[in-house]
């Protein structure tokens with residue numbers, strides 16, 4: 372199963388990106404990837420320190436969260452990740468963080484207004500708020516899907532909890548988590564000194580279109596876009 376082995380390596384690598392971008396504390400947060408063409412996902416083991424994560428310690432489950440391969444219990448959010456993959460076939464990766472500034476917006480239950488070009492580029496809209504849900508079952512995933520289905524934003528602020536992001540692959544989901552925290556931090560500081568003005572809708576549309584379809588190098592996959 373080369374595809375599973377590759378997903379184990381990629382999901383393990385992306386957890387180090389959560390640390391590198393300062394998006395998680397202790398064992399909080401998790402990343403998963405759909406294994407293309409298999410009906411499987413790969414996700415972090417629950418409650419294991421980031422320094423201890425290896426490709427071998429990642430857990431493989433089916434798309435209902437049942438463990439197929441692995442020596443560890445899977446992430447507490449496995450059922451929610453699995454629900455997202457079942458409901459959104461276009462999604463190939465999911466990330467979850469408690470990154471500080473974005474989670475502060477989640478604690479207030481306040482959407483982050485699309486007031487910066489970088490937000491229009493990545494999110495194409497405000498970053499929305501999803502419902503509060505308890506940890507452990509699929510309810511968080513149901514809230515993520517209910518909020519993001521048909522929405523441009525790949526990020527949702529789950530009320531009273533933190534950030535969930537989706538992407539065409541796991542790297543894109545992690546990138547959205549990085550960009551979400553960056554936007555949350557900048558708009559937090561902006562609001563300390565006055566009101567924030569959302570960008571006009573036509574500008575958001577044009578910026579989103581350019582970034583999603585023309586930004587980067589023409590001869591290779593755009594860097595994380």
Ligand SMILES: O=C(CO)[C@@H](O)[C@H](O)COP(=O)(O)O
Pocket residue numbers: 398399400401415416417418419445446447448467506
């Ligand atoms: O907030 C949550 C659960 O939604 C997680 O971020 C936990 O904090 C980490 O759980 P594991 O992925 O280690 O089970």
